Amino acid sequence: MRLITKRMGRVLPLVLASSLALTACSSNQSATTQSEAKQEEKTIRILTNVVGGKTPEENKLFEKEIERLTGIKAELVKPPSDYDQKLLAAMSSGEKYDLVYLTKDKMDILVEQGVLMNLTEKIKKSPVLSDPKVIPSEEWDMIRYKDGSIYGVFNKFEGGTLPIVREDWMKKLNLEHPKTLDDFYQVLKAFKEKDPDGNGKNDTYGLSTAGLYDIQGFMSAAGAKYKYVIDKDGKRTIPYASEQAVPVYEWFAKLYKEGILDPNFATNDTKKMRELFLTDRVGMVTYWDAWVGMFNNIRQKDDPNTKFVAKGIPGAVGSDGKIMLRRGDPSLWAIPKNALHPETAMKFLEFWHSKEGNILSTLGIEGHDYIMKDGKYELTEEGKKHNMDHGVVIPNTTTWQNPFGMLPGVKEAQKIILDNKATIEVATKDWPAAEKIVQNYAFKAMTGQMPAKEAVQKMQEELKAAKLID
Secondary structure: OHHHHHHHHHHHHHHHHHHHHHHHHHHHHHHHHHHHHHHHHOEEEEEOOOOOOOOHHHHHHHHHHHHHHHOOEEEEEOOOOOHHHHHHHHHHHOOOOOEEEEEHHHHHHHHHHOOEOOOHHHHHHOOOOOOOOOOOHHHHHOOOOOOOOOOOEEOOOOOEEEEEEEHHHHHHOOOOOOOOHHHHHHHHHHHHHOOOOOOOOOOOEEEEOEOOEOOHHHHHHHOOOOEEEEOOOOOEEOHHHOHHHHHHHHHHHHHHHOOOEOOOOOOOOHHHHHHHHHOOOEEEEEEEOHHHHHHHHHHHHHOOOOOOOEEEOOOOOOOOOOOOOEEOOOEEEEOEOOOOOHHHHHHHHHHHOOHHHHHHHHOOOEOOOEEEEOOEEEEOHHHHHOOOOOOOOOOOOOOOOOOOOOOOOHHHHHHHHHHOOOEOOEOOOOHHHHHHHHHHHHHHHHOOOOOHHHHHHHHHHHHHHOOOOO
């Protein structure tokens, strides 16, 4: 018994020493793992569309600037085309990203698929993102789901679309700003017939659009909202495919017949539409409030003595005295559930909504897009080309002040959007199929190929047959 005790006395210190050695080794490994985790947390992979450099080479500079400002090593994956399809395909296949850029309608699809992280608590705990001076409380309501959950963080402040008019032509022709559809007709007719560009030729149109994008300012007269309207019982209707839209389609058919409406409106893309406006070919377009300033800035840069003035104006007044305009679908950042670095993604989002993040997202990269001279910002030639837009024109932050001021006309246009309580459109996974039917018959009605009432009836028949409305 004494022999066993003596042996145990000699063995226990050895076991204890071995145990301590193993514990120390384990602790070192744990410390190493934690250290590696911290290094991994400084890495982020982002799927993006508009955010970043304008070229692949500039994208690399953008990544380096993020790392310089935050310490986060970022990889920006920026597909050259078909972004939405590639986003949805990447999420379906389980490809790993820490952040993805998307709009509200695509977020709705991905939330339904269950692939996005619920960010409600993370936002509440963030001293930056929960600050109403950074993101106003009412903005969150636009993307809050019925159960109170939030799955995205804003990329920027989204304004809205509205009619944009050549204000210099308005003054030249002594025209008053239109209020009713008939007022709009008279103004657009004058742009067509009274040689507003002064070249002695009959070469101007009153109005151009890029298809049905965006005629909401005119459908306002009928109180018709684009895309879906879903009531409390879940019933889906499409106001553009209803009787209330008929008078507006007939109004467009009149413009088309009289040569007031650009004959290529149905096939225009937004670039073509913008070119017509900038080259004195058309007196009114429908586009984003921020582009009021960009139109003015582009023309003033080309010719400092230009008389060109773009101005945003409200849409047509409805029978209820209200004006219905479109608020842009929020552009957002979301964190997929399979993200490897969700906490780093949140840190990036806090940076994005800081002063430094605001400068990067608008002005761009220091030394490339701008330089600091005597404590002031100065745009480089490259920066001037980029129009102070690297994914954000106007940040959400209410305290943001662009060092160069706002472009002319933007503030007034945004006020129209906000004062008229413009709302976002509601799209579901069925909308792409529904849109094809609506556009097909809307164009036929607007070009006079089919009476507006018949076109709407055809829309309803096909939409119901395809179970796209209730």
